[in-house]
Amino acid sequence: MNDLMLPVSGSQLENSQFLELTNYQISVTPYFTQWLAEQQVSLALTNTLGHSLFLIGLKPNGELAVCECKFDRCMGLTVVNSNTLYMVTRFQIWRLENALSAGQIAETGADRIYLPQMAYTTGVLNIHDIAVDAEGSVVFxxxxxxxxxxxxxxxxxxxLWCPPFISHIMAPDHCHLNGLALHNGKLAYASSFSQTNTHEGWRQCQRHGGTITDIATNEIVVSGLSMPHSPRVYQGQLWVAQSGTGEFGKVDIKSGKFEPIVFGAGFLRGLAFWGNFAIVGSSKPRHSDFFNDLVLGERLAAQSLEPLRGLHIIDLKAGEIIHSLSLEGVQGEIYDVVVLPGVRRPVAISNPDDIQKYITVGFSQSL
Structure with a gap:
């Protein structure tokens, strides 16, 4: 017997405060929505200091559909089979499950309703990237x-592992280890701001102290980066966002060099892939002087550019940004982004008053 969600009420969804943006302005480049439709995907991204999970999809008429949910200090995000989201918050890791049965569409047109189902309580670990490995373990x-x-x-x-330049597992933050990449479902690479082994030593190394380390060999595959984030293995390449310069690119493992692909005019962080495209998050500075000591700030000033808060879609073959989404009137910084394949209009629920109204029932085969 199929699983059920009780009830699937259009009025309840319409009354939710989390479906559509009401206080913020969102803009996209002309063919952004067409790209979502052609690729048959939706996107999800976290806004750390804004305490928001955004879900970006399409309405039946092809217009942009945006859902915003409030969670405390959203950070790393990962997706499993388009039906399960794991998301880092201040002291927990939430698992959100799609409450709709396969092929079911809510009265509002939503084809995914992500509902919090369980949480790991981690304490304040300042968790950044998160993933699910080949064994189904949640790693971070x-x-x-x-x-x-x-x-x-x-x-x-x-x-599970600490970098070779860290003497032992301890608090507080010494090197600002932040990024995690899997390869064939196994831990492969990790990024950090520095190789320092002293309390907040990384704060003196933001311009050129960043590294990516091979987890299996403990070898540093590239160094001299500026605030690297979001290492990912895709199409046989190691990719990374060099946030301090505003560049997205790849790493030549043999030479140990970072090869920039595009300049994103923002603090790039959060990286996902789909087909021949990369999707990368972009943020504005947290403080007015945040970029002053970074190459990113120098490039923005030289080109008279305003940093973008939102995301870019990059054509990997052409090596250029082809679409962008901008969030205006929103505070905070984008941390992570994921692709939701085969999803047209996702929503999520975070308000306890709304969560208690939805009850999913999993029937055993014997009933």
Missing amino acids: VATRFNCLAKASTTKNFEP
């Missing part, structure tokens, strides 16, 4: 403890 970067870790049902976290 415990930045405050300078290590990679695994979620646990009985402890706050289980340490």
Whole structure:
């Protein structure tokens, strides 16, 4: 027997405060919505200091559909089979499950309703990137403890690995370990702002202290980066956002060099791929002087550019940005972005008053 969601009420969804943006302005380049339709995908992104999860899809008439949900300090985000989202918050990792049955469409047109189903309580680890490995384990970067870790049902976290320049697993943050890449479902690469082993030593190395380390060999594959984030392995290449310069590019493992592909006119962070495209998040400075000591600030000033808060879609073959989305009137910084394949109009629920109205029932085959 099929699973059920009780009830699927259009009026309840319409009354939710999380479906559509009301206080913010969102703009996209002319063919952004056409790209979503052609690729048959939706997007999800987290806004850290804005405490928001945004879901970007399309209405039946092809117009942009945006859902915003409030969670405390959203950070890393990962998706499993378009039906399960894992999201980092201040001291928990939430698992959100699609409450609709396969092929079911809500009265509002939503084809995914992501509902919080469980959470790992981690404590304040300052978790950044998160992933699900080949064994189904939830793995993440415990930045405050300078290590990679695994979620646990009985402890706050289980340490898995720390960089070779860190003497032991400890708090507080010494090197600002932040990024995590899997390859064939296994831990492969990690990014950090520095190789320092002292309390907040990374703060003195933001311009050129960044590294990416091979987790299996403990070898540093590239160094001299400026605030690297979001390492990812895709199409046999190691990609990374060099946030301090506003560049997205790839790493030549043999030469140990970073090869920039595009300049994104923002603090780039959060990276996903689909087909021959990369989707990268972009943020404005947290403080007015944040970019002053970075190459990014120099490039923005030289070109009289305003940094973008939103995301870019990059054509990997052409090596250029082809579409962008901008969030205006929104505070905070974009941290992560994921692609939702085969999803047209996703929504999520975060308000307890709304969560309690939805009850999903999983029937066993014997009933």
